[in-house]
Amino acid sequence: MFDLPLAPRYLLPPAFLIVLCAVLMLPPVQALLTFNRELIDQGEFWRILTSQYVHTNWTHWLLNVVGVVFIWVLHAEYRSPKTYAVHLLLLGLWTGLGIWLFCPDIRIYTGLSGLLHGVIVWGAIKDIKVGERTGVLLFLGILGKLAWEQYAGPSDEVGQLISSRVAIESHLIGAIGGVVLALPLLWQKK
Known part of the structure; x- marks a missing residue:
């Protein structure tokens, strides 16, 4: 059968992330943390990081929670709580x-999806490194998803659900970050 990683060291980091993102949905907090290019250009640089953990609405939050849970099921045992936090940051x-640097058309941005693409790519590479054949399928699946998004553009349906344009650029940027983060894995022995 399928063993879920229910030990507190595997369960608490994603649970903390989910709760943190829910708390950051409070309107006054959300307004202070959202990526807003104009305000960042005026010196509010914290928004570059904090925007990754706030969401446009509860549907947006829930979609990202599904991603967090999916990654927890697949790869929780690969990360200590410290490593999980470092990867998310x-x-x-x-x-x-x-x-901020490469997508000048994005004026407002929120959401975990970009960094979650990086987390899942890192996990897929770790799967491959430890000999899990499903890692190749997962990596190819993410690669195909990214290619499709770049070809077809953002989903209008998901955009309506989250009350915002889906920032597919963040998915690609996050996935590239996951590859960069996984480079040390390539030099580790099995």
Whole structure:
């Protein structure tokens, strides 16, 4: 059967992330943390990172919760709580900086999806490294999803659900960040 990683060291980090993102949905907090290019250009640089953890609405939050749970089921045992936190911070910063530097058309941005793409890519590479054949399928699946998004553009249906344009650029930036984060894995022995 399928064993879920229910030990507190595996369960608490994603649970904390989910609760944190819910708390950050409070309107006054959300307004202070959202990626807003104009305000960042005026010196509110924290928004580059904090925007990764706030959401446009509860549907947006819930969609990202599904992603967090999916990653927990697949790869929780690969990360200690410290590594989990470091990965979320590094990929959040990477994604936010990437949007700020390379996506000038994105004026407002929120959501975990960019950094979650990085987390899942790192996990797929770790799967491959430890000999899990499903890692190749997962990596190819993410690669195909990213290619499709770049070709077809953002989903209008999901955009309506989250009350915002889906920032597919963040998915690509996050996934690239996941590859960069996984580079040390390539030099580790099995």
